[in-house]
Amino acid sequence: MGIWRASKEAEMSAREKAHMEKVRKFAAEGxxxxxxxxxxxxxxxxxxxxxxxxxxxxxxxxxxxxxxxxxxxxxxxxxxxxxxxxxxxxxxxxxxxxxxxxxxxxxxxxxxxxxxxxxxxxxxxxxxxxxxxxxxxxxxxxxxxxxxxxxxxxxxxxxxxxxxxxxxxxxxxxxxxxxxxxxxxxxxxxxxxxxxxxxxxxxxxxxxxxxxxxxxxxxxxxxxxxxxxxxxxxxxxxxxxxTGHLAMTWAENYSDYPAYDTFSSQNGNVDDEYYNEGIFVGYRYFDTFGKKPAYSFGYGLSYTDFDVKTTDVTLDGETVTAKVSVKNTGDKFSGKELVQLYVSAPDGKLEKPVKELKAFAKTKELAPGEEETLTLMAKVSTFASYDEKSASYILEPGKYFVRIGKNAGCTSVVAAIEVGKEITTCKLSNRFKIDTELDLLSKKNATPLTYDGEEEEKASAKVLTLSEDAITTVVAEYKSAPVELKNDSAEKVTLADVKAGKATLDDLLGQLTREEMADLCVGTARGGFGGDSVIGTASAVVPGAAGDTSSKMAADRGVHNLVLADGPAGLRLTPYFAVDEDNKIIPEMSAMAFDFPGKENQPKTDIKGEVTKYYQYCTAIPIATMLAQTWNMDVIEEAGDLVGTEMEELGVNLWLAPGMNIQKNPLCGRNFEYYSEDPLVAGMCAAADTKGVQKHKGCGTTIKHFACNNQEDNRMHTNAHVSERALREIYLKGFEIAVRESQPLSIMTSYNLINGLHAANNYDLLTAVCRNEWGFKGVVMTDWGTTGGIEMEQREFKYGTSNAADCVRSGNDLTMPGSDADIQNILDAGVTRAELQACARRILECVLECRY
The missing domain is CATH 3.40.50.1700 (Glycoside hydrolase family 3 C-terminal domain)
Structure with missing residues (x-):
């Protein structure tokens, strides 16, 4: 048993006080x-x-x-x-x-x-x-x-x-x-x-x-x-x-949301979720289909008033730059104002929403009478839509109207980008074949929301012409299957040797057996759940943390375990615990992270000798939705920095956060853990959070739940039927932004199926798209119990669970929290050494990053 990193001091620490004061200062922004x-x-x-x-x-x-x-x-x-x-x-x-x-x-x-x-x-x-x-x-x-x-x-x-x-x-x-x-x-x-x-x-x-x-x-x-x-x-x-602004549209009536009557259990079917609204999610739907909300996406008042004026819009290559002057016109209170840049793309062979958010900025705190000029920038290539027929992102010819405003319901047309001919911005391959026919929503007969003077604004808008050579087509490269590594040297290679440059990671991987790598690719909750372990609190070295990676090779290979703890509203650990003279946890004197009725029936231990008490109280930061409502990436990075400080202090390597699924419907039970209905906001928030956490040595985030975990009822067995276009433009886009902007150390897959295949076993999702297209370098892990073992409901399910062997084959490196059955499944199902080496490599690289 390692040395506990928690404090022996019962009194509130200076760190706790400082962190609560930090939250007090920035939380009002949300x-x-x-x-x-x-x-x-x-x-x-x-x-x-x-x-x-x-x-x-x-x-x-x-x-x-x-x-x-x-x-x-x-x-x-x-x-x-x-x-x-x-x-x-x-x-x-x-x-x-x-x-x-x-x-x-x-x-x-x-x-x-x-x-x-x-x-x-x-x-x-x-x-x-x-x-x-x-x-x-x-x-x-x-x-x-x-x-x-x-x-x-x-x-x-x-x-x-x-x-x-x-x-x-x-x-x-x-x-x-x-x-x-x-x-x-x-x-x-x-x-x-x-x-x-x-x-x-x-x-x-x-x-x-x-x-x-x-x-x-x-x-x-x-x-x-x-x-x-x-x-x-x-x-x-x-x-x-x-100074907060909404990150989700608040409708006049629940029935105004798309698919309001079929979401989750609303139609009695929690096995299959049909994403018939396609790309028309959130304000994209309300604006396009003429549904006036109670409060628009991005809406928020202040204690003062602001005058917002666009002073200039320019196009340099493919970069659109808008200069926006914001003045506090009040005479009593200071405040901050949000400015958003939307783009209205022309319809062609693909239908488009009325507008889509492409950039945003928030002022500093402006005193009465004070003025600031904000610069909002966006690349024209991000205006492209995904065309399933050509498996490409394309810019169709026509005018792309640039809009500036305080929220989705209050914008003005300030310029138009003229695209002369169709441009392919990115050439990919279709990876998410639909498993059933969808009745996709069409805006063919819809009447969009509009306002007086909109057509006049379009007619008089400054036109900026995109040069034909401004955008270079990106062509995705998909890697072939891994090749087995071999090392017949009699000299045992350790991870310390790799760190010191005495050997390569290939040398180490070439020596590892299938059994060693299968153990490494499965978490340490070997006996399953029950006994003195509780779901989500399976760590042996940081009480209350969600789990650990294997440390069986610590002695002979120097492969130390990683500690994983829940989030995203702070670090979730047992607040206090006690150990006996043998340094073993005393259950009856230790708080459980899940303090539920019936915990008294957990097994007790015989207390040996002197008792030592430890304390690891953590700061509860604002929920993710509230952080998104700040629209301030510096604030969100500061929140991540705060959590990273506590991770570093208490010995946690991977924070199972941030959650960043799209707020598809307001009834999702976990929306508070997610940022927004908009993928740009979600992706930028997750990137800022990750940057804050990963400032700290040995600490990383785990963006989740990848992907389409947009409902909680029957979450382990529901099948999300969703088009490739909706996946790429809405449900995967935030993850893509977070990966490209911040390179988180890990990603967690979701429980659900996507078009008939479990996300945890989806090669196209985890390897072809995430790694090959986006360049993700870190570890992919499962959510807890994805492969079974925690199901307590006594009923048959239409769709079963994923399995550990297919996790490895698909590039899902780590099955959590792990069981002996998972290891045996990997060994019995014919997983190759090369496939295991690919997963083991990424886990070892993470251990090198976090523990050396």
Whole structure:
């Protein structure tokens, strides 16, 4: 057993304090002001606040599941307001709701305990806790007696979600409950200053908030981590300025989203998901099909106003450059403004969305009257669309209108790029043959959203002509199968020899047996799950980390293990643990990363001699969606840097984050872990996060879930039927951007199938596209239990699981968390030494990067 990297000091560390202060400073950038009639920020005259809502004390710092973080403490909403020197006058009402929640939780825990008793298996209870997590009950109705005199009222609506289960378009989830609507209406009529705060990780229905007279402000406070109450109070009182903008379209009605009635379990079929909307996802759909949203993609108000003017647009080669002047026209508050550049491509043989985001920039904090000129740049080759018939990205002839604006619903045409003839920007090969016929959405009879003067803008737009030789066609090269390496030397090669230059990696790989490499390509949870191991907490060297790679060759080959820990809202570890005199973990004195009812039934140990306690509290940063809402890559890189610091301190090599699946539908239970509905935003955010983490020696990210993990119900066995064009333009594009911009150390595959083939076993996805086309150099690993072994549901599935042997053949290097069955499958299924060497090489290169 190695030396524990955790601290023996129980007191809050200087690192914890510094990191919470950092989050406090940048988290407000991700809060989005949806409505404001001047109510916010509350003035100095506000000394008393009436605080209500299910999130007032029971706020959500982040989502459930592996994306949760075990921080030392969480600053609640009420606590944050009180610490700011404001009196909260609604304590008795909040106490009453506390009692309701305590009773409700007791009943839920009793249900879990009964499951443990009846089955004798704590893991069954764990899966129930995981798939059907506890949710606080509906809020009680506010009475006249509850509404004490106050200078302002705040109502906090909280919603949580998590992996393993999708949300529902029902009251208490996507919709408001009747009690919530009644309470908001009463408070709006009682208090002159009334704020509704949305402590949510995704979209909810906002019609009632916009229709009730007297709601002075609506703030999407999101889920900001363990200092959420402090950040909220800062924004409420004007100490910090909310400068966030939405990264997903908020519709007027749930039924306005494409495929609203077939997503996940909405049609009763969780086995097959048909991506019939094709490329028309998010604002691409709303704009093209004339669906006016409640709040557009990129929308966000400020405490001040800005004047945005495009001063120049130029074309140099294939680079489009727009100069945009932004001025704070207010006279009281500072602020930051977002500017977006969209392009409208001409229709030809391929249908195009009305507009697509191609660049964005955010100002520095501008004081009243201050002005800044932003430079937005985009390459014309990125305007191309994927043509399945020619297996190429093509620019069709015509005018490509450049639009500048604050959000997707507020743009102006500022220039046009004239393309004289069809240009092939990239020649590829089709890799994702559809396994069923799709009824793809067509815009043939659609009426797009428009605005007065749009056609006049197009007619008068400055035309910039693209030179015929400005773009050189890129032709992808696909590598042949690996060739077996041999080394018959009697002198044993170690990884230290490779590092020192005494031998090559080929020399080492040539000596390794199939058995050694199969072991290296499978994680260390050899006995499967159960016993004193919990899903996602299988590391032997960093308690609470998700797992390790093999260390069986540590002694004779110097191949040390890699430690992998969950994310993406911070580092997920056991907050404290204890070891006996033999340096072995004491289960009954160690916190489990998944603190679920029934854990008391985990095996106990005999405590030997003196006990040593360790502490590894980590910082809960804002959820990924909130980080994306900053539209500030420097902030996101700083968040990654913060996590990388904690990884380096605690001995974690690979962070199983960031999550970057497309927010295809607002009901996805894991949307809070993902950045955006737009692949450019998702890719740029993931790249910034990766750059922050990988500043630290021995630390890397694991972008996930590759690919099409866009639903949680039956996530391990669902088949995503999706066109090649939609895959390349929407669902894979963010991953491509992240790989090209930041070269993360690893990628995690998703559970689901893509067109009938498991992502974990998909050679075309993992090798042909990711490695050959994009140039990815790192390790590809499976999600936990992809090859089976953790399934607790007693039913037949239409689609089964992937297998470890085909993982190796497809270029999925590491099967996690691993089992003896996975190793045996690799050895029995005829996987060649050359195939194993290719995977082992990438794992060893990662070990060299992280451990030497």
């Amino acid at each position: 809060m989005v002001l949806l409505e404001n009639n001047g109510t916010l920020p509350l003035g100095d005259g506000v000394k008393k606040i009436a605080l209500f809502g299910n999130g007032a004390r029971h706020m959500i710092k982040g989502g459930k599941g592996s994306g949760d973080v075990n921080s030392r403490s969480v600053v609640g909403i009420e606590e944050g307001i009180k610490e700011a020197g404001i009196e909260v006058v609604s304590g008795s009402w909040l106490d009453g709701y506390d009692k309701i929640c305590v009773d409700s939780r007791a009943k839920y825990d009793e249900h879990i305990q009964e499951m443990v008793k009846s089955t004798g298996n704590p893991m069954v209870a764990f899966m129930e806790y995981f798939n059907n997590p506890y949710h606080d009950p509906d809020i009680q109705e506010i009475t006249d007696a509850d509404m004490q005199d106050a200078d302002a009222a705040v109502y906090v609506i909280a919603r949580d979600s998590g992996e393993g289960r999708d949300r529902k378009p029902v009251a208490g989830d996507y919709e408001l409950t009747d009690n919530e609507k009644k309470n908001i209406e009463k408070l709006a009529g009682r208090y002159d200053k009334f704020v509704v705060a949305l402590n949510v990780g995704g979209v909810i229905d906002t019609k009632a908030l916009r229709s009730i007279k007297g709601v002075g402000a609506v703030l999407l406070m999101s889920q900001a981590g363990n200092v959420i109450g402090t950040v909220f109070a800062d924004v409420l009182l004007g100490k910090s300025i909310p």
